Amino acid sequence: MTLNRRINLQLLAHLDALVTEGHVTRAAEKMGIGQPAMSGSLARLRTMFNDPILVKTGNGMEPTPRAIALARQGNEALT
16 A cells, blocks of 8 residues: 555654654654653554554564565655
């Protein structure tokens, strides 16, 4: 699925922060929101794109290849 009207600008920004930070709490801090709100956005993104977006690894959490591609599309759409 490509980005479409179902995703709003706020979710695009949250996706970018999650991919950039690779950490829910740091992404929330970057966006100036609470961790529970960012977790809610992550859950929405996971459902919307049927992708885990971030996966736990031995080094913390890493974005999936699909999440990276979606964030790139989102950044292009915003510019």
